[in-house]
Amino acid sequence: MISYDTPEVMTQKASYIHQNGLGGVMWWETSGDRPCSSGASLIELAANTLGGQGAEKLELSRNCLEYPKSRYENLRNGMPNE
Secondary structure, eight states: OOOOOOHHHHHHHHHHHHHTTOOOOOOSOOTTSOOGGGTOOHHHHHHHHTTOTTOTTSOOOOOOOOOTTOSSHHHHTTOTTO
16 A cells, blocks of 8 residues: 655644654655645645754754765675665
């Protein structure tokens, strides 16, 4: 089974997260999200509900994708051939 949130449901979920001081939202898959210009992007709706782009409560740092001390060779080498 696959299910999708609607913009209304995402706004409700993000409001609940914000009101209860929870840590944030996450997605397993983002390729099906609508463009920000459509007004129906679930990611944009969540970000705006939680404080908007550039808000002090949103962390805007890049993901750490370097693992030089990993015991796994492919991670140490930056995932070559991926």
